[in-house]
Amino acid sequence: MTDSISFSIAFDKFKNSKKVNLKPGFHVIYGESGSGKSHFIRSLANLETSHFSNFKICNQIIPKSLQIVFQNPETQILTNTLESELCFAIENTTTNSLELQKILNRLKLNLPFVDNWNRHPSSLSGGEMEMLNIVTALSIKPGLLLIDDALSYLYKDSKEFWINWIKKEAPKNSTVICFTSNENDLTYGDSAWVLSLSELKEINSSHQENNLYDYNHPIGNLNLKMDIISFYFNDSKKPLFDELSCDISNARSIGFIGDNGKGKTTLAQIISGILKIEMGSIDLSINKRLPSIAMLNQFPERILGSDTLGNFFDQLIYHEKLNTHLVKKCINRLKTSQINWDILKNQLSINIPWSTLRMALIIILSHCNYDLLILDEPSFGMGSRQKKQLSKYLKEIMHQKHLILISHDIEFIDSHCDHVYDLDKNTLYKNKKVIANV
Numbered sequence: 072m073t074d075s076i077s078f079s080i081a082f083d084k085f086k087n088s089k090k091v092n093l094k095p096g097f098h099v100i101y102g103e104s105g106s107g108k109s110h111f112i113r114s115l116a117n118l119e120t121s122h123f124s125n126f127k128i129c130n131q132i133i134p135k136s137l138q139i140v141f142q143n144p145e146t147q148i149l150t151n152t153l154e155s156e157l158c159f160a161i162e163n164t165t166t167n168s169l170e171l172q173k174i175l176n177r178l179k180l181n182l183p184f185v186d187n188w189n190r191h192p193s194s195l196s197g198g199e200m201e202m203l204n205i206v207t208a209l210s211i212k213p214g215l216l217l218i219d220d221a222l223s224y225l226y227k228d229s230k231e232f233w234i235n236w237i238k239k240e241a242p243k244n245s246t247v248i249c250f251t252s253n254e255n256d257l258t259y260g261d262s263a264w265v266l267s268l269s270e271l272k273e274i275n276s277s278h279q280e281n282n283l284y285d286y287n288h289p290i291g292n293l294n295l296k297m298d299i300i301s302f303y304f305n306d307s308k309k310p311l312f313d314e315l316s317c318d319i320s321n322a323r324s325i326g327f328i329g330d331n332g333k334g335k336t337t338l339a340q341i342i343s344g345i346l347k348i349e350m351g352s353i354d355l356s357i358n359k360r361l362p363s364i365a366m367l368n369q370f371p372e373r374i375l376g377s378d379t380l381g382n383f384f385d386q387l388i389y390h391e392k393l394n395t396h397l398v399k400k401c402i403n404r405l406k407t408s409q410i411n412w413d414i415l416k417n418q419l420s421i422n423i424p425w426s427t428l429r430m431a432l433i434i435i436l437s438h439c440n441y442d443l444l445i446l447d448e449p450s451f452g453m454g455s456r457q458k459k460q461l462s463k464y465l466k467e468i469m470h471q472k473h474l475i476l477i478s479h480d481i482e483f484i485d486s487h488c489d490h491v492y493d494l495d496k497n498t499l500y501k502n503k504k505v506i507a508n509v
Contacts, residue, residue: 074244076215078115079130080271088129091271095244097237099260101251103454104426106266108250112139112217115248125268134214134245142220142425142452144200145193145370153195153203154188160207174210181206181236184332186309194304197369197448198224198331198479202233212242218249220452222256226330226479234259252426252454287466288489288502291323292358293443293473295342300351302334302341311337314351317499318507319490324474326484329494335477336369338494339445342475355443357473362442365392369447369477371428372420380423381416384435392439401438405431408460426452430461437468444468445475450483462487 074095081088102108107126113119114128116137141147150156157178158171165171179188184199192203201221208216216237222230234249241247249256250266257263257274265272299314311334319325327335340346342355343366355362368374375383387393393401405412410431420428429449436444449465450458465474465487478484484491491500499507 076134076246077130077132078128080126080128082126082269085127089271090130093246093248093262095246096261097234097241097247097249097259098262098264099249099251099257100264100266100271101254101257101454102266103456104252104424104452106268106454108252108266109142109219109424111266112219112250116217126271136212136214137217138208138211138213138215139217140201140204140208140219140221143370143372144197144204144221144224147204147207148192148200151191152189153182153185153192156192156203157207157210160210164211178206178210181240190304196332196336198226198229201225202331205233205237209237209240212245214242214245216241216245216247218247220250220252222249223251223253223451224331224448224479226328227481229331230256231259252452252457254455288323288487289470291321291473291489293319293322293325293362294354294356295319295322295325296352296354298352298354300341300348300353302337302346302348312348316351317492319492319499322473322488322490323469324476324488324490326476326478326488326491327494328478328481328484328491331479333494335494336447339366339447339475339477343445357442362473363440364443364445365436365439365441366445367429367432367436367447367449369451371425371432374432375420377419379417379419380428380431384416387435387439392441393435394438394440397438401435404434404438408434408464410434424452426454426457429453430457430464433461434464437464437472441472443473443475445477447477448479449476450478450480458483 075092077090077092079088079090107124110119110124111128115131116139150159157175161171161174182202192200195203201224225233237247263274265274297315297317299316300312301310301314302312303310327338329335337346341348342353343364388395388398402412408430410427415423415431433446433449450461453461476484476488485503489502497508498505
């Protein structure tokens with residue numbers, strides 16, 4: 072097994088290459104969306120040879136045993152149950168059924184949030200799916216593990232736990248490279264790097280982002296009352312919510328925070344009417360009337376399916392969700408947000424970077440005649456510059472719309488929501504002060 076990896080990276084029209092050596096350990100590379108993180112991973116793994124990028128990687132010396140954990144966890148789900156997903160990863164390691172079962176049982180211990188191994192993997196939260204993918208990737212003991220922004224799904228405490236777990240479980244003399252859009256992740260690395268359009272630079276790992284947001288909330292009229300609601304997934308043995316109650320009045324924006332798997336996305340789907348509760352009641356109103364709702368899923372491609380962004384746009388116009396007199400204004404707003412609409416509108420969602428797709432969909436939906444936008448992980452995959460851009464836009468639209476935001480990013484939620492409900496502590500905050508323990 073190769074004890075270290077090396078490669079050459081060339082910017083400036085592929086001139087003046089720079090050799091990089093990474094010793095075994097946990098390394099973090101930060102970059103804004105569009106800086107080339109995914110291209111970097113695919114090039115390093117010899118999955119991509121295209122030179123249609125701002126840099127080129129060559130002369131790689133890497134272990135033959137290599138695993139990748141991709142940004143979108145759903146792309147790595149290959150089977151129909153959680154148990155078969157784990158088995159698929161390890162079935163080539165041994166032909167002995169007893170040994171296979173022993174390995175399987177050991178892997179299961181790393182995923183304590185699973186209460187039914189016959190569940191479909193896609194029923195997990197985004198963070199839980201990434202935990203599953205990390206466990207399966209390390210189960211074959213790779214010499215090199217490449218993580219494409221997958222840890223950005225994780226709540227702060229969970230992220231620290233899983234980074235320590237990766238460092239512990241990774242084979243001796245192996246290398247892990249974590250690519251991230253969160254500057255704060257740089258503190259976790261044995262080495263820390265910043266990838267831009269012009270260079271790859273090693274920096275001091277103590278670097279942290281500061282004062283991202285400066286925000287004032289307008290007065291709101293959003294009321295949400297949840298009264299002893301309970302909810303079970305069909306394949307789960309225990310309820311996700313058991314007699315959950317919360318009463319929020321006169322909000323402009325409501326945020327839901329909590330650890331991975333606590334039900335933030337599920338709760339948003341219940342509020343929007345996508346999922347039905349077994350018992351209890353939910354009353355949602357704006358100015359004493361039922362609002363019209365649009366929800367952006369944490370997996371933004373789900374809103375498009377196999378359609379293009381342009382066709383989705385046209386469907387909104389056809390169904391009179393997007394006012395025709397606002398079409399030009401919407402397209403202009405996309406362009407001022409550095410979104411090339413003429414190119415993007417003809418692309419499938421799988422070919423659009425997630426951060427770009429999220430921003431485009433938020434802009435489009437905000438120009439529609441919806442009273443309430445529910446945005447699930449709106450800042451996922453965005454670097455500091457893009458988060459500031461999103462923050463500025465949310466501040467702009469919040470004077471016309473009400474928002475419900477779901478995120479593992481506590482700073483983002485605290486800065487953009489006047490009411491915050493913590494599902495871990497069952498605590499409601501207003502303007503960062505506790506107003507109810509429910």
